[in-house]
Amino acid sequence: MTTQEAIYSRRAVRDFKDELIPESILHDLIDAAIQAPSAINAQPWAFVVVQDKAILDHISRRTRDLMEAQPMSEELRAKVFKPGWSIFYNATTLIVVCARPEGSHPEWDCCLAAENLLLAARDMAIGGCIIGFAWAALALPDVKELLGIPESYDAVMPIILGYPREFPAPTGRRSPEILSWKVAARA
Numbered sequence: 598m599t600t601q602e603a604i605y606s607r608r609a610v611r612d613f614k615d616e617l618i619p620e621s622i623l624h625d626l627i628d629a630a631i632q633a634p635s636a637i638n639a640q641p642w643a644f645v646v647v648q649d650k651a652i653l654d655h656i657s658r659r660t661r662d663l664m665e666a667q668p669m670s671e672e673l674r675a676k677v678f679k680p681g682w683s684i685f686y687n688a689t690t691l692i693v694v695c696a697r698p699e700g701s702h703p704e705w706d707c708c709l710a711a712e713n714l715l716l717a718a719r720d721m722a723i724g725g726c727i728i729g730f731a732w733a734a735l736a737l738p739d740v741k742e743l744l745g746i747p748e749s750y751d752a753v754m755p756i757i758l759g760y761p762r763e764f765p766a767p768t769g770r771r772s773p774e775i776l777s778w779k780v781a782a783r784a
């Protein structure tokens with residue numbers, strides 16, 4: 598697969614087979630992630646890998662507890678509080694890209710690493726989806742401790758991964774808003 602093909606066919610995948618991603622492949626994905634650029638080359642990323650359903654269910658439950666009091670549409674409430682629903686869908690793997698407090702913009706660097714990881718995954722026919730829903734639970738001290746995330750680190754990009762039942766078809770994008778495009782007049 599070319600880089601272009603990976604970019605244009607990557608989609609958020611939320612429906613996975615039970616098959617577990619082998620450890621060596623996860624190392625390859627993390628290796629692709631850390632090829633990302635980072636401000637002043639700080640490389641401020643760190644990774645948590647979870648392939649334990651009990652832990653994934655625990656984080657999902659903690660998220661739902663936190664969301665209970667929050668305002669949300671009836672549609673979303675019905676989805677989130679449906680018995681058996683998990684914020685991680687049925688993914689067997691979660692990788693959390695965490696930011697070490699180093700460099701000038703560690704969170705941004707981690708986002709770049711996350712996109713590298715997702716594109717490398719697409720190239721290996723692995724699907725993924727960023728799960729922002731998990732941010733609140735991943736900021737809780739006991740959840741950070743459970744996952745071995747030091748207090749000073751931030752869980753920036755929670756990414757579920759797995760072998761998709763199918764890759765969703767590419768969706769369109771709105772035209773880019775080009776605010777200006779200044780070209781100097783040539784003599």
Ligand SMILES: Cc1cc2nc3c(=O)[nH]c(=O)nc-3n(C[C@H](O)[C@H](O)[C@H](O)COP(=O)(O)O)c2cc1C
Binds near residue numbers: 727728729730
């Ligand atoms: C920062 C961020 C947070 C996201 N959080 C969630 C989430 O909590 N749950 C979910 O199902 N999808 C989540 N997504 C996936 C987006 O919904 C998805 O990327 C978007 O709809 C575009 O679809 P595509 O990735 O297939 O192009 C998130 C994506 C980003 C970039």
